[in-house]
Amino acid sequence: MLIQIANLILQVLVSIVAGACLLRCYLQWLAFNLGAGQSKSIGAYILPLSNWIVLPLRRFIPSIGRFDLANCVAAYLLILAKIAILLFISGAPSIDISWLALALVDMLNLTLSGLIGLVFVSIILSWVGTGTQIQFLVSLLVNPLLASIRRVIPNFGALDLSPLALLLILQILQIVLGNLKI
Structure with missing residues:
Protein backbone atom coordinates (compact mmCIF):
# COMPACT_ATOMS: atom_id res chain seq x y z
CA MET A 1 0.00 0.00 0.00
CA ASP A 96 20.87 -1.66 -12.26
CA ILE A 97 21.48 -0.47 -15.82
CA SER A 98 17.87 -1.34 -16.65
CA TRP A 99 16.78 1.66 -14.56
CA LEU A 100 18.28 3.96 -17.18
CA ALA A 101 16.29 2.32 -19.96
CA LEU A 102 13.13 2.28 -17.84
CA ALA A 103 13.51 6.02 -17.21
CA LEU A 104 13.92 6.67 -20.94
CA VAL A 105 10.80 4.64 -21.74
CA ASP A 106 8.88 6.51 -19.01
CA MET A 107 10.03 9.86 -20.42
CA LEU A 108 8.93 8.89 -23.92
CA ASN A 109 5.60 7.68 -22.52
CA LEU A 110 5.13 11.00 -20.69
CA THR A 111 5.83 12.83 -23.95
CA LEU A 112 3.28 10.71 -25.85
CA SER A 113 0.67 11.17 -23.10
CA GLY A 114 1.18 14.94 -23.22
CA LEU A 115 0.79 14.95 -26.99
CA ILE A 116 -2.40 12.88 -26.75
CA GLY A 117 -3.77 15.38 -24.25
CA LEU A 118 -2.87 18.27 -26.54
CA VAL A 119 -4.63 16.65 -29.49
CA PHE A 120 -7.80 16.21 -27.41
CA VAL A 121 -7.63 19.82 -26.21
CA SER A 122 -7.10 20.93 -29.81
CA ILE A 123 -10.17 19.02 -30.95
CA ILE A 124 -12.35 20.43 -28.17
CA LEU A 125 -11.13 23.99 -28.74
CA SER A 126 -11.85 23.68 -32.45
CA TRP A 127 -15.50 23.03 -31.59
CA VAL A 128 -15.92 25.61 -28.84
CA GLY A 129 -13.93 28.77 -29.19
CA THR A 130 -11.91 30.50 -31.81
CA GLY A 131 -9.23 33.11 -31.50
CA THR A 132 -8.37 32.59 -27.84
CA GLN A 133 -4.80 32.69 -26.60
CA ILE A 134 -4.94 29.09 -25.38
CA GLN A 135 -6.21 27.93 -28.77
CA PHE A 136 -3.31 29.72 -30.44
CA LEU A 137 -0.83 27.99 -28.14
CA VAL A 138 -2.39 24.53 -28.58
CA SER A 139 -2.49 25.02 -32.35
CA LEU A 140 1.16 26.03 -32.28
CA LEU A 141 2.00 22.79 -30.51
CA VAL A 142 -0.23 20.40 -32.46
CA ASN A 143 -0.17 21.77 -36.01
CA PRO A 144 3.43 20.73 -36.81
CA LEU A 145 2.44 17.15 -36.02
CA LEU A 146 -0.81 17.34 -37.95
CA ALA A 147 0.79 18.97 -41.00
CA SER A 148 2.72 15.86 -41.98
CA ILE A 149 -0.40 13.71 -41.59
CA ARG A 150 -2.51 16.16 -43.60
CA ARG A 151 -0.10 15.72 -46.53
CA VAL A 152 -0.88 11.98 -46.58
CA ILE A 153 -4.61 11.86 -45.71
CA PRO A 154 -6.89 13.27 -48.40
CA ASN A 155 -9.06 16.27 -47.58
CA PHE A 156 -12.70 15.41 -46.90
CA GLY A 157 -13.98 19.00 -46.87
CA ALA A 158 -15.12 20.05 -43.41
CA LEU A 159 -14.18 16.66 -41.92
CA ASP A 160 -10.55 16.64 -40.76
CA LEU A 161 -9.37 13.12 -39.95
CA SER A 162 -5.77 14.09 -39.22
CA PRO A 163 -6.29 14.43 -35.42
CA LEU A 164 -7.78 10.92 -35.35
CA ALA A 165 -4.83 9.56 -37.32
CA LEU A 166 -2.40 11.32 -35.00
CA LEU A 167 -4.17 9.88 -31.96
CA LEU A 168 -3.94 6.39 -33.46
CA ILE A 169 -0.23 6.81 -34.17
CA LEU A 170 0.49 8.14 -30.67
CA GLN A 171 -1.46 5.33 -29.02
CA ILE A 172 0.27 2.69 -31.15
CA LEU A 173 3.60 4.17 -30.03
CA GLN A 174 2.43 3.94 -26.41
CA ILE A 175 1.57 0.27 -26.90
CA VAL A 176 5.03 -0.37 -28.34
CA LEU A 177 6.63 1.45 -25.40
CA GLY A 178 4.48 -0.49 -22.96
CA ASN A 179 5.72 -3.74 -24.45
CA LEU A 180 9.32 -2.55 -24.16
CA LYS A 181 8.81 -2.04 -20.43
CA ILE A 182 7.85 -5.65 -19.83
Missing part, protein backbone atom coordinates in the same frame (compact mmCIF):
# COMPACT_ATOMS: atom_id res chain seq x y z
CA LEU A 2 2.84 2.41 0.86
CA ILE A 3 4.44 1.79 -2.51
CA GLN A 4 1.17 2.51 -4.34
CA ILE A 5 0.66 5.77 -2.44
CA ALA A 6 4.27 6.82 -3.03
CA ASN A 7 3.94 5.89 -6.70
CA LEU A 8 0.81 8.02 -7.08
CA ILE A 9 2.33 11.06 -5.37
CA LEU A 10 5.63 10.78 -7.21
CA GLN A 11 3.91 10.13 -10.54
CA VAL A 12 1.83 13.29 -10.22
CA LEU A 13 4.69 15.51 -9.05
CA VAL A 14 7.22 14.19 -11.55
CA SER A 15 4.71 14.30 -14.41
CA ILE A 16 4.01 17.96 -13.73
CA VAL A 17 7.62 19.08 -13.41
CA ALA A 18 9.10 16.77 -16.07
CA GLY A 19 6.17 17.61 -18.35
CA ALA A 20 6.94 21.30 -17.88
CA CYS A 21 10.58 20.63 -18.84
CA LEU A 22 9.53 18.71 -21.95
CA LEU A 23 6.96 21.35 -22.92
CA ARG A 24 9.58 24.04 -22.43
CA CYS A 25 11.96 22.12 -24.69
CA TYR A 26 9.29 21.73 -27.39
CA LEU A 27 8.29 25.41 -27.22
CA GLN A 28 11.90 26.51 -27.48
CA TRP A 29 12.40 24.17 -30.44
CA LEU A 30 9.40 25.86 -32.08
CA ALA A 31 11.12 29.23 -31.35
CA PHE A 32 8.23 30.30 -29.11
CA ASN A 33 8.99 33.24 -26.81
CA LEU A 34 8.27 32.02 -23.29
CA GLY A 35 8.07 35.64 -22.12
CA ALA A 36 9.49 35.31 -18.62
CA GLY A 37 8.34 38.81 -17.67
CA GLN A 38 4.81 38.55 -19.04
CA SER A 39 2.17 37.49 -16.53
CA LYS A 40 -0.26 36.03 -19.11
CA SER A 41 2.35 34.03 -21.02
CA ILE A 42 2.70 30.27 -20.75
CA GLY A 43 6.23 30.96 -19.57
CA ALA A 44 4.82 32.39 -16.33
CA TYR A 45 3.66 28.86 -15.52
CA ILE A 46 6.39 26.71 -17.07
CA LEU A 47 9.50 28.61 -16.03
CA PRO A 48 8.91 28.56 -12.24
CA LEU A 49 8.20 24.82 -12.40
CA SER A 50 11.37 24.00 -14.31
CA ASN A 51 13.97 26.73 -13.68
CA TRP A 52 15.21 25.18 -10.43
CA ILE A 53 16.51 22.12 -12.27
CA VAL A 54 17.07 23.40 -15.83
CA LEU A 55 19.18 26.49 -15.09
CA PRO A 56 21.91 24.61 -13.15
CA LEU A 57 22.04 21.95 -15.88
CA ARG A 58 22.51 24.60 -18.57
CA ARG A 59 25.92 25.42 -17.08
CA PHE A 60 27.12 21.98 -18.14
CA ILE A 61 24.79 20.89 -20.94
CA PRO A 62 24.73 23.05 -24.08
CA SER A 63 21.87 23.39 -26.50
CA ILE A 64 22.12 21.67 -29.84
CA GLY A 65 20.82 24.27 -32.27
CA ARG A 66 17.21 24.99 -31.30
CA PHE A 67 17.06 21.83 -29.20
CA ASP A 68 17.57 22.61 -25.50
CA LEU A 69 19.16 19.43 -24.23
CA ALA A 70 19.17 20.64 -20.60
CA ASN A 71 15.36 20.47 -20.49
CA CYS A 72 15.34 16.85 -21.70
CA VAL A 73 18.08 15.86 -19.30
CA ALA A 74 16.17 17.53 -16.46
CA ALA A 75 13.01 15.57 -17.30
CA TYR A 76 15.04 12.37 -17.57
CA LEU A 77 16.74 12.93 -14.22
CA LEU A 78 13.41 13.60 -12.52
CA ILE A 79 11.94 10.38 -13.89
CA LEU A 80 15.09 8.47 -12.96
CA ALA A 81 14.88 9.84 -9.40
CA LYS A 82 11.24 8.75 -9.20
CA ILE A 83 12.16 5.22 -10.26
CA ALA A 84 15.07 5.10 -7.82
CA ILE A 85 12.87 6.23 -4.91
CA LEU A 86 10.17 3.70 -5.74
CA LEU A 87 12.67 0.88 -6.09
CA PHE A 88 14.33 1.89 -2.81
CA ILE A 89 10.97 1.89 -1.01
CA SER A 90 10.14 -1.52 -2.43
CA GLY A 91 13.47 -2.92 -1.26
CA ALA A 92 14.88 -3.63 -4.72
CA PRO A 93 18.53 -4.63 -5.03
CA SER A 94 21.28 -2.18 -5.94
CA ILE A 95 21.35 0.12 -8.96
Whole structure:
Protein backbone atom coordinates (compact mmCIF):
# COMPACT_ATOMS: atom_id res chain seq x y z
CA MET A 1 0.00 0.00 0.00
CA LEU A 2 2.84 2.41 0.86
CA ILE A 3 4.44 1.79 -2.51
CA GLN A 4 1.17 2.51 -4.34
CA ILE A 5 0.66 5.77 -2.44
CA ALA A 6 4.27 6.82 -3.03
CA ASN A 7 3.94 5.89 -6.70
CA LEU A 8 0.81 8.02 -7.08
CA ILE A 9 2.33 11.06 -5.37
CA LEU A 10 5.63 10.78 -7.21
CA GLN A 11 3.91 10.13 -10.54
CA VAL A 12 1.83 13.29 -10.22
CA LEU A 13 4.69 15.51 -9.05
CA VAL A 14 7.22 14.19 -11.55
CA SER A 15 4.71 14.30 -14.41
CA ILE A 16 4.01 17.96 -13.73
CA VAL A 17 7.62 19.08 -13.41
CA ALA A 18 9.10 16.77 -16.07
CA GLY A 19 6.17 17.61 -18.35
CA ALA A 20 6.94 21.30 -17.88
CA CYS A 21 10.58 20.63 -18.84
CA LEU A 22 9.53 18.71 -21.95
CA LEU A 23 6.96 21.35 -22.92
CA ARG A 24 9.58 24.04 -22.43
CA CYS A 25 11.96 22.12 -24.69
CA TYR A 26 9.29 21.73 -27.39
CA LEU A 27 8.29 25.41 -27.22
CA GLN A 28 11.90 26.51 -27.48
CA TRP A 29 12.40 24.17 -30.44
CA LEU A 30 9.40 25.86 -32.08
CA ALA A 31 11.12 29.23 -31.35
CA PHE A 32 8.23 30.30 -29.11
CA ASN A 33 8.99 33.24 -26.81
CA LEU A 34 8.27 32.02 -23.29
CA GLY A 35 8.07 35.64 -22.12
CA ALA A 36 9.49 35.31 -18.62
CA GLY A 37 8.34 38.81 -17.67
CA GLN A 38 4.81 38.55 -19.04
CA SER A 39 2.17 37.49 -16.53
CA LYS A 40 -0.26 36.03 -19.11
CA SER A 41 2.35 34.03 -21.02
CA ILE A 42 2.70 30.27 -20.75
CA GLY A 43 6.23 30.96 -19.57
CA ALA A 44 4.82 32.39 -16.33
CA TYR A 45 3.66 28.86 -15.52
CA ILE A 46 6.39 26.71 -17.07
CA LEU A 47 9.50 28.61 -16.03
CA PRO A 48 8.91 28.56 -12.24
CA LEU A 49 8.20 24.82 -12.40
CA SER A 50 11.37 24.00 -14.31
CA ASN A 51 13.97 26.73 -13.68
CA TRP A 52 15.21 25.18 -10.43
CA ILE A 53 16.51 22.12 -12.27
CA VAL A 54 17.07 23.40 -15.83
CA LEU A 55 19.18 26.49 -15.09
CA PRO A 56 21.91 24.61 -13.15
CA LEU A 57 22.04 21.95 -15.88
CA ARG A 58 22.51 24.60 -18.57
CA ARG A 59 25.92 25.42 -17.08
CA PHE A 60 27.12 21.98 -18.14
CA ILE A 61 24.79 20.89 -20.94
CA PRO A 62 24.73 23.05 -24.08
CA SER A 63 21.87 23.39 -26.50
CA ILE A 64 22.12 21.67 -29.84
CA GLY A 65 20.82 24.27 -32.27
CA ARG A 66 17.21 24.99 -31.30
CA PHE A 67 17.06 21.83 -29.20
CA ASP A 68 17.57 22.61 -25.50
CA LEU A 69 19.16 19.43 -24.23
CA ALA A 70 19.17 20.64 -20.60
CA ASN A 71 15.36 20.47 -20.49
CA CYS A 72 15.34 16.85 -21.70
CA VAL A 73 18.08 15.86 -19.30
CA ALA A 74 16.17 17.53 -16.46
CA ALA A 75 13.01 15.57 -17.30
CA TYR A 76 15.04 12.37 -17.57
CA LEU A 77 16.74 12.93 -14.22
CA LEU A 78 13.41 13.60 -12.52
CA ILE A 79 11.94 10.38 -13.89
CA LEU A 80 15.09 8.47 -12.96
CA ALA A 81 14.88 9.84 -9.40
CA LYS A 82 11.24 8.75 -9.20
CA ILE A 83 12.16 5.22 -10.26
CA ALA A 84 15.07 5.10 -7.82
CA ILE A 85 12.87 6.23 -4.91
CA LEU A 86 10.17 3.70 -5.74
CA LEU A 87 12.67 0.88 -6.09
CA PHE A 88 14.33 1.89 -2.81
CA ILE A 89 10.97 1.89 -1.01
CA SER A 90 10.14 -1.52 -2.43
CA GLY A 91 13.47 -2.92 -1.26
CA ALA A 92 14.88 -3.63 -4.72
CA PRO A 93 18.53 -4.63 -5.03
CA SER A 94 21.28 -2.18 -5.94
CA ILE A 95 21.35 0.12 -8.96
CA ASP A 96 20.87 -1.66 -12.26
CA ILE A 97 21.48 -0.47 -15.82
CA SER A 98 17.87 -1.34 -16.65
CA TRP A 99 16.78 1.66 -14.56
CA LEU A 100 18.28 3.96 -17.18
CA ALA A 101 16.29 2.32 -19.96
CA LEU A 102 13.13 2.28 -17.84
CA ALA A 103 13.51 6.02 -17.21
CA LEU A 104 13.92 6.67 -20.94
CA VAL A 105 10.80 4.64 -21.74
CA ASP A 106 8.88 6.51 -19.01
CA MET A 107 10.03 9.86 -20.42
CA LEU A 108 8.93 8.89 -23.92
CA ASN A 109 5.60 7.68 -22.52
CA LEU A 110 5.13 11.00 -20.69
CA THR A 111 5.83 12.83 -23.95
CA LEU A 112 3.28 10.71 -25.85
CA SER A 113 0.67 11.17 -23.10
CA GLY A 114 1.18 14.94 -23.22
CA LEU A 115 0.79 14.95 -26.99
CA ILE A 116 -2.40 12.88 -26.75
CA GLY A 117 -3.77 15.38 -24.25
CA LEU A 118 -2.87 18.27 -26.54
CA VAL A 119 -4.63 16.65 -29.49
CA PHE A 120 -7.80 16.21 -27.41
CA VAL A 121 -7.63 19.82 -26.21
CA SER A 122 -7.10 20.93 -29.81
CA ILE A 123 -10.17 19.02 -30.95
CA ILE A 124 -12.35 20.43 -28.17
CA LEU A 125 -11.13 23.99 -28.74
CA SER A 126 -11.85 23.68 -32.45
CA TRP A 127 -15.50 23.03 -31.59
CA VAL A 128 -15.92 25.61 -28.84
CA GLY A 129 -13.93 28.77 -29.19
CA THR A 130 -11.91 30.50 -31.81
CA GLY A 131 -9.23 33.11 -31.50
CA THR A 132 -8.37 32.59 -27.84
CA GLN A 133 -4.80 32.69 -26.60
CA ILE A 134 -4.94 29.09 -25.38
CA GLN A 135 -6.21 27.93 -28.77
CA PHE A 136 -3.31 29.72 -30.44
CA LEU A 137 -0.83 27.99 -28.14
CA VAL A 138 -2.39 24.53 -28.58
CA SER A 139 -2.49 25.02 -32.35
CA LEU A 140 1.16 26.03 -32.28
CA LEU A 141 2.00 22.79 -30.51
CA VAL A 142 -0.23 20.40 -32.46
CA ASN A 143 -0.17 21.77 -36.01
CA PRO A 144 3.43 20.73 -36.81
CA LEU A 145 2.44 17.15 -36.02
CA LEU A 146 -0.81 17.34 -37.95
CA ALA A 147 0.79 18.97 -41.00
CA SER A 148 2.72 15.86 -41.98
CA ILE A 149 -0.40 13.71 -41.59
CA ARG A 150 -2.51 16.16 -43.60
CA ARG A 151 -0.10 15.72 -46.53
CA VAL A 152 -0.88 11.98 -46.58
CA ILE A 153 -4.61 11.86 -45.71
CA PRO A 154 -6.89 13.27 -48.40
CA ASN A 155 -9.06 16.27 -47.58
CA PHE A 156 -12.70 15.41 -46.90
CA GLY A 157 -13.98 19.00 -46.87
CA ALA A 158 -15.12 20.05 -43.41
CA LEU A 159 -14.18 16.66 -41.92
CA ASP A 160 -10.55 16.64 -40.76
CA LEU A 161 -9.37 13.12 -39.95
CA SER A 162 -5.77 14.09 -39.22
CA PRO A 163 -6.29 14.43 -35.42
CA LEU A 164 -7.78 10.92 -35.35
CA ALA A 165 -4.83 9.56 -37.32
CA LEU A 166 -2.40 11.32 -35.00
CA LEU A 167 -4.17 9.88 -31.96
CA LEU A 168 -3.94 6.39 -33.46
CA ILE A 169 -0.23 6.81 -34.17
CA LEU A 170 0.49 8.14 -30.67
CA GLN A 171 -1.46 5.33 -29.02
CA ILE A 172 0.27 2.69 -31.15
CA LEU A 173 3.60 4.17 -30.03
CA GLN A 174 2.43 3.94 -26.41
CA ILE A 175 1.57 0.27 -26.90
CA VAL A 176 5.03 -0.37 -28.34
CA LEU A 177 6.63 1.45 -25.40
CA GLY A 178 4.48 -0.49 -22.96
CA ASN A 179 5.72 -3.74 -24.45
CA LEU A 180 9.32 -2.55 -24.16
CA LYS A 181 8.81 -2.04 -20.43
CA ILE A 182 7.85 -5.65 -19.83
